[in-house]
Amino acid sequence: MATEKTIRYIARHDIFKRIWHWSNIVFAFLLLISGLILFIDPIGHSVPKLGLQVAGVWHRIFAVSWMSVYVVTFICRPSNLINSFKHIFHAWDDDDKEFMAKFFPYMANPKNVHLPKQGFTKSGQRISDAAMYLIIFGFMISGILIWMGPDAIGVTAFSFFLFCHDLCTFGFSILIFIHIYLGAGIIPSYTPRAAGWILGNGYVRESDALYHWGHWAEDELNAEVNVVEVPEGSQPGQALKIVDIYKEGLGPEHEESSK
16 A cells, blocks of 8 residues: 655744734835835825825824734744844854855855755844844834924934935835745745745745755754644644744754754
8 A cells, every 4th residue: 555645844933923924014015105105206296185195194004003013923922033133143153154155156056056054044044134123123213203203303303214214115125125036936946935934834844944944954853843744735734833942952052053
């Protein structure tokens, strides 16, 4: 009797991290559209006065909703944000340095450039995540001060924070473009499955995990607590909560494995 072929998956992103990511996509798009109407003069001049007023109200509603999701997801699962910063500030090892040295040649010729194993967060992603948090906090602070208006903070300060808001928009747009480029499967090694790692059920196929985050995947496979095995062609259910194997002592002492 033939044995049914199965595929192993590793839980990587819990439901709160995925909600946070979904909200970034939705509200970034809504804020960008309403912001273009408000802050780009050629666009604003072509919109009726009522349209400008509606865009102004919507921009504030979207901004408050966006910030609320951050607060709610942090309250529900503070470990996600805490671990994110731990990954960002984790000391780099030789693999991290080699990864960054080879990353751009890899982007140009992925079939002939071999990247070293990585931990839960790739060294390049740590830089991207740090920039993302700076931009997000910049958005929030500058947006609140702009909302207060020039009468409250002064014309000079208002102009400065308006510039900061525009600068954050430019930086965030670049990060979105990079995410789409990597997640759309344009690079062969970043298959169309890449979008599902954070936007899907939170699971990563074993082969993808070993390719992209070799050290972390090996630790998870050894610990087994976040690993599920399903028949080929099937998908695991939703990853609601994930065991932190490093915190629970099921993996190496440090959250990023060394060679």
